[in-house]
Amino acid sequence: MKSKLLKTMVLASSLAFMNCGEDAVTSAMNNYGNFSSSSVQEVQPGDESSSSTSDVQGGGELNQQGGTEISSAAESSSATAQNPESSADVVASSSSVADPASSADVAPASSSSEAKAVSSSSEKAPAVSSSSSEEKVESSSSEAPKPKGVFLAEGKDETKDQMRVKYIERTGHDGGGIxxxxxxxxxxxxxxxxxxxxxxxxxxxxxxxxxxxxASHGFVVIALRESPGNASQGKPALDWLAKKNNDPNDPLYQKLDMNVVGCSGHSMGGLESEQMVIQDKRVITAMLNNSGDLGHTAMSQVPQGKTIGIVYGEGGMERPNAEADYNNPGVKVPACLIKMTGGQGNECQQGECGWGHGSGPWGGMAATVAWMRWHLGGEDFRKADFVGSSGRYINGEIIGERGHWKGTCKNF
Structure with a gap:
């Protein structure tokens, strides 16, 4: 290449001398491309790119734009197979001396030839191809199908916590919830x-x-700041969770099933829950704790396709309302009434004796957890614990506490 440069300079000088003008020299040099100082430096002996430039000269001729012309994809394929490094150098050197168009033409030719080489290699070794396909089949068949339904903790004992829980206070739609x-x-x-x-x-x-x-059993729980008893706090709480479920920056993003919702609560919170299952389409079940509609009619307003239950104490002040709400003849949905008895050995109805007004959320919390695992989580085997003549929440012992459950259900 240096000899070509010297010849060019001699020729240019001769022409300049003969024509006595710089334009003639420039025109003559342009016929051989742009011989910049960087181009000359790349072909100096000892430079790492000298071998690549040599490969360019051996594989083709410099065109007028300074690029490299490869006569065919087959030649490129041959060069690539014999010396992968020189193939990489071809692309690199062409970019230094060629325009973008000619450089782009080099890469696809080399790429397509490499693809052909892989194809022919696989044809010569069918055993390898067969082996890889067999591995794919095994991998595909071994993939476990995604579980159906909502998530539940593996541990099924409702009397115990099952998973570690994140517990966040002063949050929710009004900043006062949990x-x-x-x-x-x-x-x-x-x-x-x-x-x-x-x-x-x-x-x-x-x-x-x-x-x-x-929460430890797998549910996402939002506790309200207060319970007016008319669903005015429950609805915005669910709307707030729906926004979190649609926020890509939130830990709960796409983690919630907004159509599988249960409501529960104590006393006035029970009335809030009852109104939520009546008014909000997202709520499919409710379990009231020590509560019952004062007018004894709300349970009869629960829409078909939903379920409702009440846990109450033998001596709790809520007892008359709980029993009258359940016994309303207009109740057509599946419903249960579960009484906690034997808190002090004797059942009574006057004052706070035996299992009283605070029994459900503390000594009786297992019934609410089991109910939610059944109606939200789809554990249908739990039906036998609530419905029938004998079962855990029909006549079983209150585990870890004094007394027995005394439950009855209808419309199942």
Whole structure:
């Protein structure tokens, strides 16, 4: 290349001398491309790119734009197979001396030839191809199908916490609620939601045991700041969760099934839950704790396709309303009435004796957890614990506490 440069300079000088003008020299040099100082430096002996430039000269001729012309894809394929490094150098050197168009033409030719080489290699070795395809089939067949339904903790004992829980206070749509959910959220299944309503004049934090227990079983729990008893707090709480479920920056993004929602609560919180299952289409079940409609008609207004239950104490002041609400002849949906008995050995109805007004959220929380695992989580085997003549919440012992459950159900 240096000899060509010297010849060119001699020729140019001769022409310039003969024509006595710089334009003639420039025209003559342009006929051989742009010989810049960088181009000359690339072909100096000892430079790492000298071998690549040599490959360019051997594989083709410099065109007028300074690029490299490769006569055919077959030649490129041959060069690539024999010396992959020189193939890479071809592209690199062409970019230094060629325009973008000619450089782009080099890369696709080399790429297509490499693809052909791989294809022919696979044809010569059918055993390898067959082996790889067999591995793919085995991998495909071994993939476990995604589980159906919402996520539930593997441990099924409703009397115990099952998973570690994130517990966030002073949050929610009004900044006064509590949000709790499993630390390890599922990647394969959505999580069902439980809305918890506190009793009148009681902060949600007083029910930390119930909130944590529900969350530890796989539910996302939002506890309300207060319970007016008319669904005016439950609805915006669910709307707030729906926004989090649609926020890509939120930990709960796409983790919630907004159509699998249960409501529960104590006293006034029970009334809030009852109105939520009546008014909100997203709510499919409710379990009232020590509560019941004062007018004894609300349970009869629960829409078809939903379920409702009440846990109450033998001596709780809620007892008359709980029993009358359940016994209303207009109740057509599946419903249960579950009484806690034997709190002090004797059942009574006057004053706070035996299992009283605070029994459900504390000594009786297992019934609410089991109910939600059944109606939200789809554990149909739990039906036998509630419905029939004998079962855990029909006549079984209150595990870890004094007394027995005394339950009855209808419309199942």
């Amino acid at each position: 949000l709790a959910y499993p630390e390890q959220l599922s990647n394969d299944q959505k999580h069902a939601i439980v809305v918890w309503g506190p009793g009148g004049g009681t902060e949600p934090g007083a029910y930390g045991g119930m909130i944590r227990r529900l």
